[in-house]
């Protein structure tokens with residue numbers, strides 16, 4: 001029931017909901033699977049191509065791949081929660097003026113569904129996760145509490161994200177075939193950097209004792225990360241930050257922290273630390289010291305000037321924070 005209200009809200013603002021719901025259930029529903037992505041038509045306007053992107057990782061990817069041929073505007077800067085993001089008048093204007101729009105999809109940008117759908121009628125609107133959905137990629141998570149929806153936080157698995165960027169590059173090449181070779185080269189260089197980051201994450205998590213690889217966070221943003229790098233994820237809330245915490249969930253997580261002797265829990269850069277802090281006292285009352293292990297970048301990149309201001313930097317910052325906090329102190 002707790003998911004009903006955001007779903008109803010989405011259903012009102014977006015005709016794509018029914019399609020996505022249908023597409024997630026049975027193969028026979030596939031013909032109802034209307035997605036807002038318009039097939040990219042070759043660009044005939046004036047360069048640079050004006051591209052409006054939603055999240056930080058997408059904004060960075062389009063800049064890297066498009067190079068000098070694109071002018072990129074990102075809607076969601078550091079600390080912005082994409083689940084709750086609403087377009088301000090300036091954002092609406094930018095979306096209307098854009099030649100191309102690129103977004104994550106899988107309902108990450110739930111409150112933009114209406115405007116993305118409307119814009120897709122007259123310009124390419126590309127969801128980077130579209131091919132994963134079309135292929136029903138087995139790596140897509142379907143958290144039971146999300147009732148048939150896929151978990152949208154795919155960028156936390158560097159390899160899965162690389163596949164999204166491969167699709168994005170193909171779409172950009174369709175929009176602008178005259179620079180296809182350049183886009184390909186930029187893509188390949190960027191993917192090499194992301195692959196190195198993937199190796200780094202893997203090797204860092206491998207330094208943790210196996211029984212201590214448990215990640216307690218505010219909302220269910222790290223399922224792909226955990227699956228990719230060998231952790232278990234124990235979020236307090238569901239996939240969207242607007243979910244309520246289920247009754248009994250705090251007690252369950254407190255019990256788990258004590259039972260498994262987990263030394264740290266993590267707050268997130270785009271959501272209030274209050275709900276994670278609520279775990280500390282009940283643990284202490286039962287004789288288990290647990291600390292805030294640091295801030296993870298769940299839904300946004302870091303501020304300019306920090307290590308996490310880039311996508312690979314954000315992944316590294318997260319894995320460093322996790323590994324430092326979960327590694328047992330010497331002699332402890």
Ligand SMILES: [Zn+2]
Nearest residue numbers: 221239241299
């Ligand atoms: Zn999230």
